[in-house]
Amino acid sequence: xxxxxxxxxxxxxxxxxxxxxxxxxxxxxxxxxxxxxxxxxxxxxxxxxxxxxxxxxxxxxxxxxxxxxxxxxxxxxxxxxxxxxxxxxxxxxxxxxxxxxxxxxxxxxxxxxxxxxxxxxxxxxxxxxxxxxxxxxxxxxxxxxxxxxxxx
Numbered sequence: 001x002x003x004x005x006x007x008x009x010x011x012x013x014x015x016x017x018x019x020x021x022x023x024x025x026x027x028x029x030x031x032x033x034x035x036x037x038x039x040x041x042x043x044x045x046x047x048x049x050x051x052x053x054x055x056x057x058x059x060x061x062x063x064x065x066x067x068x069x070x071x072x073x074x075x076x077x078x079x080x081x082x083x084x085x086x087x088x089x090x091x092x093x094x095x096x097x098x099x100x101x102x103x104x105x106x107x108x109x110x111x112x113x114x115x116x117x118x119x120x121x122x123x124x125x126x127x128x129x130x131x132x133x134x135x136x137x138x139x140x141x142x143x144x145x146x147x148x149x150x151x152x
Contacts, residue, residue, distance in 0.1 A: 001152060003126045003136050005145040009034075013122055016143035020126060023135055029127040056105065060097030067093025 007013040017030055071089025075082035124145075128136055133150060140148050 001128055001130055001133055001150060003128065003133065003148065003150050005124045005140045005148045007122045007124060007145055009121045012143040016140055019139045020136060025126060025128055031125040033123045035121055035123060056098055056101040059101045060094040063097035064090045064094035
């Protein structure tokens with residue numbers, strides 16, 4: 001049987017490995033693999049095949065629509081007319097909304113991503129017999145494993 005678990009880099013990982021060795025699991029049957037966490041930034045623009053749910057287009061479209069209506073309304077009194085001023089309003093509103101979304105994404109969401117939650121940093125793989133599975137899982141959960149899975 002193989003048991004997989006994930007941990008943060010902490011003393012609990014060392015305590016779990018020590019406890020596993022104390023119940024009779026040999027050192028050669030325990031493997032700890034350190035993971036490399038993502039360091040690259042998310043892409044700002046989605047493609048047809050990959051989307052992350054963050055849109056920089058929404059606020060720009062809404063503000064652009066509002067500005068184009070205002071520009072067209074005011075454009076009846078201005079020299080270039082309502083069509084040009086509506087287009088100017090749409091373009092400037094879209095750019096304003098895009099800049100707002102961009103700043104929110106880069107400043108606020110970047111801080112939230114760094115602060116939020118626990119990350120799996122180490123995968124612990126244990127080879128053991130079927131009669132040791134319950135003991136091993138209990139030890140892993142007691143030592144704050146983020147997740148545990150068993151494979152026959």
